[in-house]
Amino acid sequence: MNGLHRVKTSSSLRKTRSRLGLHPSAPIDEDHDIHERQKLLWSRIRIALREPFAEFWGTFIMIMFGDGSVAQVLLSTGQETAPGSNGFGAYQSISWGWGLGVMLGVYVAGDSGAYLNPAITFCSCLFRQLPWRRLPIYFLAQVLGAFTASGVVYANYISAIDHVEGHGIRTVPPSKTATAGIFCTYPQPFLTKTSQFFSEFVASALLMFVIFALKDPSNNGVPKSDKWFPLCLFFLIFGLGACFGWETGYAINLARDFGPRLMSYAVGYGHEVWSAGGYYFWIPMVAPFCGCTFGGFLYDLFIYTGRSPVNTPWMGLKHIFRPDYAWQVRNEHLRREKEEGIV
Amino acid sequence: MNGLHRVKTSSSLRKTRSRLGLHPSAPIDEDHDIHERQKLLWSRIRIALREPFAEFWGTFIMIMFGDGSVAQVLLSTGQETAPGSNGFGAYQSISWGWGLGVMLGVYVAGDSGAYLNPAITFCSCLFRQLPWRRLPIYFLAQVLGAFTASGVVYANYISAIDHVEGHGIRTVPPSKTATAGIFCTYPQPFLTKTSQFFSEFVASALLMFVIFALKDPSNNGVPKSDKWFPLCLFFLIFGLGACFGWETGYAINLARDFGPRLMSYAVGYGHEVWSAGGYYFWIPMVAPFCGCTFGGFLYDLFIYTGRSPVNTPWMGLKHIFRPDYAWQVRNEHLRREKEEGIV
Amino acid sequence: MNGLHRVKTSSSLRKTRSRLGLHPSAPIDEDHDIHERQKLLWSRIRIALREPFAEFWGTFIMIMFGDGSVAQVLLSTGQETAPGSNGFGAYQSISWGWGLGVMLGVYVAGDSGAYLNPAITFCSCLFRQLPWRRLPIYFLAQVLGAFTASGVVYANYISAIDHVEGHGIRTVPPSKTATAGIFCTYPQPFLTKTSQFFSEFVASALLMFVIFALKDPSNNGVPKSDKWFPLCLFFLIFGLGACFGWETGYAINLARDFGPRLMSYAVGYGHEVWSAGGYYFWIPMVAPFCGCTFGGFLYDLFIYTGRSPVNTPWMGLKHIFRPDYAWQVRNEHLRREKEEGIV
Amino acid sequence: MNGLHRVKTSSSLRKTRSRLGLHPSAPIDEDHDIHERQKLLWSRIRIALREPFAEFWGTFIMIMFGDGSVAQVLLSTGQETAPGSNGFGAYQSISWGWGLGVMLGVYVAGDSGAYLNPAITFCSCLFRQLPWRRLPIYFLAQVLGAFTASGVVYANYISAIDHVEGHGIRTVPPSKTATAGIFCTYPQPFLTKTSQFFSEFVASALLMFVIFALKDPSNNGVPKSDKWFPLCLFFLIFGLGACFGWETGYAINLARDFGPRLMSYAVGYGHEVWSAGGYYFWIPMVAPFCGCTFGGFLYDLFIYTGRSPVNTPWMGLKHIFRPDYAWQVRNEHLRREKEEGIV
Known part of the structure; x- marks a missing residue:
């Protein structure tokens, strides 16, 4: 995020963004007085659809x-x-x-x-x-x-x-x-x-x-x-x-x-x-x-040595051929996301 | 201003620059011994018209x-x-x-x-x-x-x-x-x-x-x-x-x-x-x-989330349609400038 | 190596890499959990042949x-x-x-x-x-x-x-x-x-x-x-x-x-x-x-002032015309490598 | 000089370089073991003519x-x-x-x-x-x-x-x-x-x-x-x-x-x-x-505000039209150089 922090956006905005498939917090420079501007309709739209x-x-x-x-x-x-x-x-x-x-x-x-x-x-x-x-x-x-x-x-x-x-x-x-x-x-x-x-x-x-x-x-x-x-x-x-x-x-x-x-x-x-x-x-x-x-x-x-399905057992294909395994990984992932407060 | 400071220019120069519509202080590297050079006519002109x-x-x-x-x-x-x-x-x-x-x-x-x-x-x-x-x-x-x-x-x-x-x-x-x-x-x-x-x-x-x-x-x-x-x-x-x-x-x-x-x-x-x-x-x-x-x-x-008329009520058009509002903003602005010593 | 460290690879991998003529340790980002992945066959091959x-x-x-x-x-x-x-x-x-x-x-x-x-x-x-x-x-x-x-x-x-x-x-x-x-x-x-x-x-x-x-x-x-x-x-x-x-x-x-x-x-x-x-x-x-x-x-x-054969006696040609000298330099080099644990 | 220091070159080299019109010390990376290499003829030439x-x-x-x-x-x-x-x-x-x-x-x-x-x-x-x-x-x-x-x-x-x-x-x-x-x-x-x-x-x-x-x-x-x-x-x-x-x-x-x-x-x-x-x-x-x-x-x-003849009285032409002034500036310059040990 190059030195920017995800700004605490209002909870209604967070819900809208989440529903659109976006991260609940918009990537906006903290210096900008977002809170005040959230009173303006268009600014809210701009934050929701960033x-x-x-x-x-x-x-x-x-x-x-x-x-x-x-x-x-x-x-x-x-x-x-x-x-x-x-x-x-x-x-x-x-x-x-x-x-x-x-x-x-x-x-x-x-x-x-x-x-x-x-x-x-x-x-x-x-x-x-x-x-x-x-x-x-x-x-x-x-x-x-x-x-x-x-x-x-x-x-x-x-x-x-x-x-x-x-x-x-x-x-x-x-x-x-x-x-x-x-x-x-x-x-x-x-x-x-x-x-x-x-x-x-x-x-x-x-x-x-x-x-x-x-x-x-x-x-x-x-x-x-x-x-x-x-x-x-x-x-x-x-x-x-x-x-x-x-x-x-x-x-x-x-x-x-x-x-x-x-x-x-x-x-x-x-x-x-x-x-x-x-x-x-x-x-x-x-x-x-x-x-x-x-x-x-x-x-x-x-070449890649970081986190990737190719660097998992069966080169990630285990997800495809063993649905139970995929399900388990997905649940694990969702649980972790919820804990970290990302919906 | 990338590491440079506006140099204290002599008060007559400041007035000239201000009259031309420029910031009273010229953007000149502080290391340069401007004070001495201000005795030279052309250097004064160069600073005034920087x-x-x-x-x-x-x-x-x-x-x-x-x-x-x-x-x-x-x-x-x-x-x-x-x-x-x-x-x-x-x-x-x-x-x-x-x-x-x-x-x-x-x-x-x-x-x-x-x-x-x-x-x-x-x-x-x-x-x-x-x-x-x-x-x-x-x-x-x-x-x-x-x-x-x-x-x-x-x-x-x-x-x-x-x-x-x-x-x-x-x-x-x-x-x-x-x-x-x-x-x-x-x-x-x-x-x-x-x-x-x-x-x-x-x-x-x-x-x-x-x-x-x-x-x-x-x-x-x-x-x-x-x-x-x-x-x-x-x-x-x-x-x-x-x-x-x-x-x-x-x-x-x-x-x-x-x-x-x-x-x-x-x-x-x-x-x-x-x-x-x-x-x-x-x-x-x-x-x-x-x-x-x-x-x-x-x-x-x-896209822009910083300070801009578009990020104000009525997307800045309030200035146009409500002259009293524009007048008020302008006075506020001038007052602030005077306080900070910028003429 | 730009901020990366050669990762401690397992000793069998080190031997394989050494036999291939490579440095025993592969140039891999330390953050990547290489140890765990070394259990996967392909990851081992990828490290060996990096x-x-x-x-x-x-x-x-x-x-x-x-x-x-x-x-x-x-x-x-x-x-x-x-x-x-x-x-x-x-x-x-x-x-x-x-x-x-x-x-x-x-x-x-x-x-x-x-x-x-x-x-x-x-x-x-x-x-x-x-x-x-x-x-x-x-x-x-x-x-x-x-x-x-x-x-x-x-x-x-x-x-x-x-x-x-x-x-x-x-x-x-x-x-x-x-x-x-x-x-x-x-x-x-x-x-x-x-x-x-x-x-x-x-x-x-x-x-x-x-x-x-x-x-x-x-x-x-x-x-x-x-x-x-x-x-x-x-x-x-x-x-x-x-x-x-x-x-x-x-x-x-x-x-x-x-x-x-x-x-x-x-x-x-x-x-x-x-x-x-x-x-x-x-x-x-x-x-x-x-x-x-x-x-x-x-x-x-x-132009070059660093370490180079041209910056040695006879511009490096002593190695060619005096095999005994070359042999001596080479032995010195191998000895140093062994001391530093590079095979 | 981008992080490099002028290396202390031997006094005979300094004289040679000075005679050629160069700065007595050659711009060479200090890490390089110049002293030892100065024993080699060609390295001396390379330093002299850098x-x-x-x-x-x-x-x-x-x-x-x-x-x-x-x-x-x-x-x-x-x-x-x-x-x-x-x-x-x-x-x-x-x-x-x-x-x-x-x-x-x-x-x-x-x-x-x-x-x-x-x-x-x-x-x-x-x-x-x-x-x-x-x-x-x-x-x-x-x-x-x-x-x-x-x-x-x-x-x-x-x-x-x-x-x-x-x-x-x-x-x-x-x-x-x-x-x-x-x-x-x-x-x-x-x-x-x-x-x-x-x-x-x-x-x-x-x-x-x-x-x-x-x-x-x-x-x-x-x-x-x-x-x-x-x-x-x-x-x-x-x-x-x-x-x-x-x-x-x-x-x-x-x-x-x-x-x-x-x-x-x-x-x-x-x-x-x-x-x-x-x-x-x-x-x-x-x-x-x-x-x-x-x-x-x-x-x-x-544009330039640094040290330049144009930023001196008469835009540097005083040097030309008043030889006594030029002579005085030159002597001043040479004196300073000698003090700083540059010949």
Whole structure:
């Protein structure tokens, strides 16, 4: 918590937060006179929804820069009035956009842990003891943030999209003037279904593996302070874009892909946003979960020495094959939580 | 103030500074034997104008690199004698130029807070208790810094501009050989007035939102030390250029746009610098203030828990709708200031 | 060891590790309840093979991003459906890929020292007192990591390779559609054998010279903390790619070149992977050792003031020309080790 | 001195160092058992020449990457076998090469202060109390380092130069296949002599102004630790290349231009290396001194509050116009030095 303490919030607020799946106390700087402000309605709401707001805005910033970079490069392709007379950016701009979008999003969303990605939240629950009841509201906040941000990008570039596609025309790849690729990912035409899945799977596994390394305080290569994490993440995301971004567009994130896809469907890109690439849309929803889980498993298997299911008997699978054992561990866990006053 | 103390300046200097709208004591390192130097005329001037000088030179450095990068890319477009035989830079160089220009400008202008942008100074007054009387002289210093720097860039590239446009000819887009775009921004021709305004508004809102996050000491994602701020700003400005820089040229700063525009008018680019794009020139003057205010408001609304008008009854609007209340708060504030000896 | 202590591992584990050439105690965070976990078979294996696992995965990550970037740029060359309509990356992407691959690999492999390169391990033994018995298992882990990672890259891009070369066709430069260059390096055709060797030699010497500077705690220019090292390494590798990467592809690493070359031979690129460029394959195996040794020697000769053979009589060559002296030094060394309980 | 102490060196060494213009005690880590090593001849030489060696190798590294990047881009222009099929790098690679070359050079040359540029050494003497007697040997080391490094770059790329120009042919711009631009700078043909001078002058002034800001411990914007300096320098040099690098090639450094120019003359580029561009060669020798002096003067005039001639009566010009005053100050200075035992 970097020098901050969880502030004693009023008991009604604690109940609300607990019901939402959050820790009863909000992560707020103690210096701030929260008590007085709790009299204001909106301040109470802000305290109750602190982490979801953080995830929402973190994802929002990520998508603004990410989708914004694709929009600028794609829509201005080959424009001769540009300085340098060849468009306002090249493919590399997209690596920059997503890389720095994630970096700045992590800065913005510091209060929630800055997952910005349901698959990473999922693996943090699975491998790193983040309580499972956090998952639903984080998930919702992430998808909504991505949905909203892609809407703003659409509004910002609507004149330009009209200019490129023709007024009111909206198409999806492989149309030659397709602009749907600004918002969500569409695979290269020569890929088999297996290759599509594998490409997303590999990129997601890399993502989780390296993030777990960067967040592992017992790895000697990693600075103990968290200060370097966002910059390292910039390089990681940049790298995924430059090295594994071609075949399927490195969605590696349900929120990043599904939110904007829904938005593009809503504004009129038509049913093809779902059917394109042989109903590709489910792959960037499912593959990131599989890939991140595998990547996290590999890290814990080979390197991690801290507390993880992989470091328990049967590598954590005892939970699955021996339900009585899982039940016993869970009860133990709940009992301990109650003792410590966390509901 | 990072370990520095405001030095006891002589009482005449204190009065001068106060009259200029500055804090009576200049932010100068105590180790420096200011007392002795105050006998020198110029040292007195330097102490009196410390923050305006910092803003002037910070903005100067920002514009030198920013306008310089546009000049180099635009004027050398397609030059075959370049290594790589396609000009001395591409559109991305401009993202680099502005990004690192702002970064280095912030390093240079550390003594004043390094706003470099009237809209950001304005929002710091509105949301972060920077005294309003600082605004005029900061504003002046920023515009003058941008004006001067663009003049130096013009002087540096005058041979090359003559080479590209023809001796003594100076044109404004959409002329094919226009070089006015080196100094200030001109919108893409297909944009409606609304899209022009919206594009500047969105980029400004993003700018202010992320800067408030990076400057928020109670945001857990942000390093407590200020050391990372300039580098993060590099990524932020780079991102605005790569993701929202095409349509209107991401001025997002009155000083950055109006200063150089005035300079280009003065050296003979003609009346078109004002009339181009349907008298576009007022948009990068007005939109940044609106956008930054909205971005700052969003941050305070959803994330900020410190002292801000948004965290007061009626979200600070009580000041507007109940003048008696505002009067009362203001008197309270002045009284406190007088007690603490700040005039 | 950055605040970690070598944990008392059980005596059978100590013996196993010692036999493998490793330090008897594994570098594991003391807080982790290793004792209990040592009852689990896999945890014991993980402790026994801690440093080889770190080297394996560090090299793996490096090759994933490095080879991945070459694959993406090479296979998507000129693709018109790309945003910007000219492929998914340019040569610079490859500098990014290798630079950030090494950076992230060093973060991952912190527990072993993160050499990722047999030549650097070799020079650390020669000049920096890393025990020679570490070399074989580090070497094996590095080559295996590179081999495995290049296999994953191949699997990921197999559809695309089929698309570019034709189904099941695999060729080696100078074939026009050659894709073997994704995995290992092939020299430019106009180079003489001497130039090939010299180019790898110079790049390797630069690599070792700058790494020794960055790791030299008595060099005033270098931050005392290790935190900056991975980022500096990014710039160093990026620079080698941008400045000395053309002629021979800057392998500068036996593991990086030989591992993937073996893999490409195994999957059917044919005997040409060895014979291409006049049986070039041995140069990136031998030259890095010569170059790194020379670079390390130069640094120690002109700048290093710490403990190094160069700072002993006859610049360390007394060991070579006077075997009795070497024998005496070695016995002294072994005796001291035994006293300190390191076997 | 970052936690290091100047080691008591033997009295004969102290005399040698003093005669060379260096501080009598070498900046060496106290932990290192220097006393014993002083028995070795080479160790004595290394201690005597510590700072010149540091400047030599720092400049060497800078030129290796800088000239190397130009060589790679220029010689591989348009090569179709490159991944991406358009050469191994574009103009931006050169910004990278010089930027990271300077950064890594500063890391390497930490023991001497890492000036790497006679004009910066000169301004440090003029404005920052670096003793003038350091200048000659630093100057020599810098020019020799640049000369040597450019020779190694030439040797590395000799096959490729033969390939591009024809065996044994070496030409200077404006020849179409000229490769002399790899080593030193040649101006664009449309520039007048004034523009040539002004361009180098402006870039040098920017360089010195920003470096003085980054090195000013009383500037609130600058981190107190030196750790960020090399990275900031990367951005500064990158920016000069991207924004002011076109017209004259941003030499801004006598050593960087004259050393390699001499080398290229020596290996047979002919008399044109001096006569090209209307005997341009003297401009990158003279303009950096003028520009850096002006830039340093501006910084001290408007921002610096520490000890500087500009902060003395008559802004330091009293020294020039009143020789008796200068004499008096100098005697005072020498007397103080003698008292403190520095000869």
